[in-house]
Amino acid sequence: MDLGSINPVLLVASIMVSATPILLAAIGEMVVEKAGVLNLGVEGMMITGAVVGFAVAVTSGNPYFGFLAAAAASAVLSLSFGVLTQFLLSNQVATGLGLTLVGLGLSSLIGKPYEGMKAPPISKVHIPGLSDMPVFGKMLFSHDVMIYVSLLLVVAVWAFLKYTRAGLILRAVGESHDSAHALGYKVVTVRLMAIFFGGACAGLGGAYLSLVRVPQWTEGMTAGAGWIALAIVVFASWRAGRVLIGAYLFGGVTVLQLNLQAAGANVPVALLSASPYLITIIVLVFISARGAHGAPGSLGRSFHASH
Amino acid sequence: MLRRTLLASAAVAFGLGGAAFAEEELTAGFIYIGPPGDGGWTYEHDQARQKMEAHFDGRVKTVYQENVPESADAERAITQMALTGADIIFTTSFGYMDPTLAVAEKFPNVKFEHATGYKRADNVTTYSARFYEGRAIQGHIAGKMTKTNKIGYIASIPIPEVIRGINSAYLHAKKVNPDVEFSIIWLYTWFDPAKEADAARALIENGADVVLQHTDSTAPQAAAQEAGGVITFGQASDMGEYAPMPRVSSIIDNWAPYYIERVQAVLDGTWESKDTWDGISTGMVGIGEITDAVPADVKAEALAMKDAIAAGEYHPFTGPINKQDGSVWLAEGEVASDGDLAGLNFYVEGITAEVPN
Known part of the structure; x- marks a missing residue:
């Protein structure tokens, strides 16, 4: 066994790339669930973002247009879920699953002409000073801009929920929509905005897959990433910081175990292969074991002002 | 009452739907592990399906289901395909082996073709490429x-x-x-x-x-x-x-010639269970x-x-070849038998990793 072939600088850089799609999708879904809505359509929104982002980036030659279009497309798609569940009071679980199916089908339809094409390269950000540092410069400060956007997004979501009035309202809507309604807050509007945000984030995550992590369009390429994101939100007990830990743990252990295999580590492969799931769950359950960690009180329940 | 009417009309609609396809003599079903757009394995099976359908020019209808996991779900998907009238079903991944056999037992009149497996039955054939x-x-x-x-x-x-x-x-x-x-x-x-x-x-x-x-x-x-x-x-x-x-x-x-041959055999009534393992020589x-x-x-x-x-002058597994532990697998000039190759579960000498269980 010769682990010397693993380069820690490249390893950490790969881990960040691997964790970002799930992180983006999970942080969006966390906001949705904080508002009391359970949207199981993350997989469908991600893959829609992946295909739209790829198509627009290839057509325009600009990957950033791709990311914008992906966020917009998935957000619009998520609004169909919003209209069905918030106005027509359809069952959230069934509608979310339906959204996943629609997304998968729609994406393979849109994606047909783009199979085998190459994504325009996305440039790495050069931060004067930081990027030139030895080791850490290449490890942490020489990535594409979307990695920093995803990290800033986590901080923004955390601050929004914890310190702003709007964040408090969103949480109130999620904890008890009847009380929030009695206080005069527009439950449905708040939830629609949260769903829209969650859709946009899932779209960004999908586009990150097709434009950076793989980078190409292949039918069905999310291959369950959306479900992992959903699971991370639950195991992170609806906390932004823990979502970040969960996504990086999952992405990190995934890449680490591949590197251990490549380096010929003397550990049973079946165990290595299962390790991302095991370690992420164990760690998140452990850090969530103390303190408040309940689901938002109104999660998954339909709201109508007449009740 | 209403529910019964609904069911009855659904049954009528289904019957009519079936009649509309009456001019086709045969339905061939395909179970895919991934999407046809994967650009690899499933893509080629799907290309072969299309070529086969084109070859029979309207006489054969094909149906397929993509992204079928190699789990209990496979049995459900194959059963569903058999129930909806497929006459021959190609299950195109190794992990469909036991589900295919289980479903085949329940549908003795449907022909099954399992890719890359080694278990056969009277109505289950296996096929693979070298x-x-x-x-x-x-x-x-x-x-x-x-x-x-x-x-x-x-x-x-x-x-x-x-x-x-x-x-x-x-x-x-x-x-x-x-x-x-x-x-x-x-x-x-x-x-x-x-x-x-x-x-x-x-x-x-x-x-x-x-x-x-x-x-x-x-x-x-x-x-x-x-x-x-x-x-x-x-x-x-x-x-x-x-x-x-x-x-x-x-x-x-290249699966198309095989699919055409097998579907033709069903049309001719000459289909029987067998094992096909072709390589470069036949173009598979x-x-x-x-x-x-x-x-x-x-x-x-x-x-x-x-x-x-x-x-046929050269076989890639021609001795001397030792197993990973150094023991002799094939002596000088000895060629591996198909049986040995079909069950190969060890690395040859020189590979440092271990085969996972």
Whole structure:
């Protein structure tokens, strides 16, 4: 066994790339669930973002247009879920699953002409000073801009929920929509905005897959990433910081175990292969074991002002 | 009452729907592990399905279901296909073996064709291709072209077919380059582009400059292209969009002649259970164009090996070959039997990794 072939600088850089799609999708879904809505359509929104982002980036030659279009497309798609569940009071679980199916089908339809094409390269950000540092410069400060956007997004979501009035309202809507309604807050509007945000984030995550992590369009390429994101939100007990830990743990252990295999580590492969799931769950359950960690009180329940 | 009416009208509608397709003599069903757009394994099965349908020009209707997991869900999907009137069902992944047999028992009048498996019944046939013949050629090119002497291998699920491919590639790389080392990553999936790309990247970062894959998507090709200076081979399909670099050649599965032959047999009433295992000689395994990125002499040697295999003059598993533990598997000049190859579950001497259980 010769682990010397693993380069820690490249390893950490790969881990960040691997964790970002799930992180983006999970942080969006966390906001949705904080508002009391359970949207199981993350997989469908991600893959829609992946295909739209790829198509627009290839057509325009600009990957950033791709990311914008992906966020917009998935957000619009998520609004169909919003209209069905918030106005027509359809069952959230069934509608979310339906959204996943629609997304998968729609994406393979849109994606047909783009199979085998190459994504325009996305440039790495050069931060004067930081990027030139030895080791850490290449490890942490020489990535594409979307990695920093995803990290800033986590901080923004955390601050929004914890310190702003709007964040408090969103949480109130999620904890008890009847009380929030009695206080005069527009439950449905708040939830629609949260769903829209969650859709946009899932779209960004999908586009990150097709434009950076793989980078190409292949039918069905999310291959369950959306479900992992959903699971991370639950195991992170609806906390932004823990979502970040969960996504990086999952992405990190995934890449680490591949590197251990490549380096010929003397550990049973079946165990290595299962390790991302095991370690992420164990760690998140452990850090969530103390303190408040309940689901938002109104999660998954339909709201109508007449009740 | 209302519900009963609804059911009755649904039944009528279904009956009419069935009648509308009456001019077709036969329905052929396909169960896919991934989407037809994977650019690899499922893509080729789907291409063959379309060619077969076109060949019979309206006499045969085809149906397929994609993304069927190799779990209890497979049995449900195959049963569903048999219930909706398929006369012959092709189940196109190794993990469908037991589900196919289970469903076949319940539908004795439906013909089943299971790809890459080894369990048969009166109405279950197996078919596969000798991919290891193509792997020998890849191993030769890889051994000649690697500069770091490290060859990465993205393996899917530890079954004999995958292990055969690793052994065949390793033996032929080692033959032309005694210093060559194999790094093998097992993904435990046939199709997951993100994971496949991550695996390719991990291999490249650990020093591999050749990446072989036994997974279904083109993601490793994209990752290799991004890294630069790495060569790959198309898997199951030509993956020609990544030529001339990183993809320098490929193994192409050509199932269409087989599908046409088998469906014809059902139409003729001559279908019977058997085992087919064809290779380069019949064209079931094709070798995609070797690009100019490969030096001319290496290309010539590779093509000569291909011709020798096609002519039956050379078998990729010809002794002396030792097992990983150093014991003799094949003596000098001895050729591996099909039975041995079908159940191959060990690495040959020189591979340092262990076969996962």
